Amino acid sequence: MYRIDNASSVAALPAYDPIGTADRYFDDGTVWDKDFANTLQEEMVNVAIMKGAALVKGTNTQMATALNGIQALASASVDTGQKTTTHRRALVASYLSRASGANSACVASTLSFASGDNSAVVAGNGTVTGNYSAAIACVSTAGAVTVTGNNSAVIASDGGIVDDDRSAIIASLTCRVRGERNAAIASDDGDIGTTKNNSAMIATRDADVDHSLCVAIASDDPGTSLGDYTLYGGFGGAVTWTIYSATGDANFEGELTTKDLKVAGSVVNFSSILSGAVQPGGTAAGELWVDTGDQTIKLGV
Numbered sequence: 001m002y003r004i005d006n007a008s009s010v011a012a013l014p015a016y017d018p019i020g021t022a023d024r025y026f027d028d029g030t031v032w033d034k035d036f037a038n039t040l041q042e043e044m045v046n047v048a049i050m051k052g053a054a055l056v057k058g059t060n061t062q063m064a065t066a067l068n069g070i071q072a073l074a075s076a077s078v079d080t081g082q083k084t085t086t087h088r089r090a091l092v093a094s095y096l097s098r099a100s101g102a103n104s105a106c107v108a109s110t111l112s113f114a115s116g117d118n119s120a121v122v123a124g125n126g127t128v129t130g131n132y133s134a135a136i137a138c139v140s141t142a143g144a145v146t147v148t149g150n151n152s153a154v155i156a157s158d159g160g161i162v163d164d165d166r167s168a169i170i171a172s173l174t175c176r177v178r179g180e181r182n183a184a185i186a187s188d189d190g191d192i193g194t195t196k197n198n199s200a201m202i203a204t205r206d207a208d209v210d211h212s213l214c215v216a217i218a219s220d221d222p223g224t225s226l227g228d229y230t231l232y233g234g235f236g237g238a239v240t241w242t243i244y245s246a247t248g249d250a251n252f253e254g255e256l257t258t259k260d261l262k263v264a265g266s267v268v269n270f271s272s273i274l275s276g277a278v279q280p281g282g283t284a285a286g287e288l289w290v291d292t293g294d295q296t297i298k299l300g301v
Contacts, residue, residue: 001048002057003041013038097121101131111140116150126154130165143174160184163194175201179212190216 003009016035048055048062056062071086089099090106097106097113104114105121112121112135119128126135126145133152138145143159152167154160159174167182169175175184179196190201193210200214201207206221216232 001044001059001062002055003045004037005057013042104128116147119147130162133162149180167192182209 014034017033044063045055047066050066053062053066069087069090072088072090074080074083074085088103089101090104091097091099092105092107094106094109094112096111097109099106099114101115101119102117104116104119106112106114107120108123109121109125111125113127114121115127115129116133117131119131120134120136121128121138122134122136124135124138124145125140126138126147128135128147130147130150130152132150133147135145135147135154137156138154138160139158141158144161145154145157145159146161147154149162149164149167151165152162154162154169155171157169157172157175160169160172161176162169163176163178164182165180167177167180169177169184171186172184172190173188175187175190177184177192178194179192179199181198182192182196182200184190184192184201185203187201187204187207190204190207190209192199192201193208196210196212196214198213199209199211200216201209201219202215202217204216204219207216207219209216211228211230213228214230214232218233
């Protein structure tokens with residue numbers, strides 16, 4: 001695209017003549033005047049340079065190049081219908097970001113990278129290399145946000161790394177989740193170990209869950225002593241609930257102080273509560289009591 005440059009052209013845009021009768025059309029013999037010619041030229045020039053390109057005489061694709069990005073979008077007032085966009089990578093309201101995976105996007109993001117297929121970074125910053133994965137409403141103030149696993153996500157978190165498939169970090173601070181089908185929720189500085197599957201950290205601090213089928217909940221620094229098929233809860237390791245496999249006994253274990261689990265005043269195991277037998281002290285099966293030291297709470301089971 002270029003502006004006219006022949007010998008009869010002028011160096012400055014001439015003033016426009018007073019407006020004539022509006023909304024008229026060309027016909028045979030209609031005069032092609034300077035106002036109309038300059039208007040068309042400037043409209044095309046402004047499209048060609050809107051992304052910062054310089055005008056190049058002899059190049060007739062500059063407008064198409066400038067408008068190229070809209071091929072990544074399909075919009076309609078009611079329903080787009082089933083469509084495939086020509087360009088299947090998009091940046092929307094983002095800064096220093098890049099979408100390189102097929103069907104990937106960075107939306108309202110800063111310093112973000114979406115390289116997995118069907119991946120996205122939305123309203124935050126992070127790096128997503130896994131397929132069908134996302135980082136949503138995340139920041140990297142406390143640590144990097146990285147999603148490597150497929151079908152995985154970091155959501156509403158500050159820092160977080162998800163290494164493997166079908167796993168997530170949600171509303172957490174600087175957690176790392178490895179292994180498949182694992183999750184960290186509302187937790188700080190936790191870690192689920194490599195090759196450990198179907199485990200979770202919920203409302204924990206400094207949890208290190210290094211076993212499969214294991215949950216640390218409402219816990220502070222449980223360490224690596226948790227085993228498979230374990231439910232851990234408590235502050236500083238003071239109270240632990242351990243549930244073994246369904247084929248074995250299920251017992252309440254730990255440092256039994258003012259948080260003893262009781263049925264009608266006697267400490268019992270879970271298997272006896274669930275067995276259907278009448279419990280000590282005449283309490284019927286299905287009644288679970290927890291003595292907090294300040295009060296005794298009855299729970300339905």
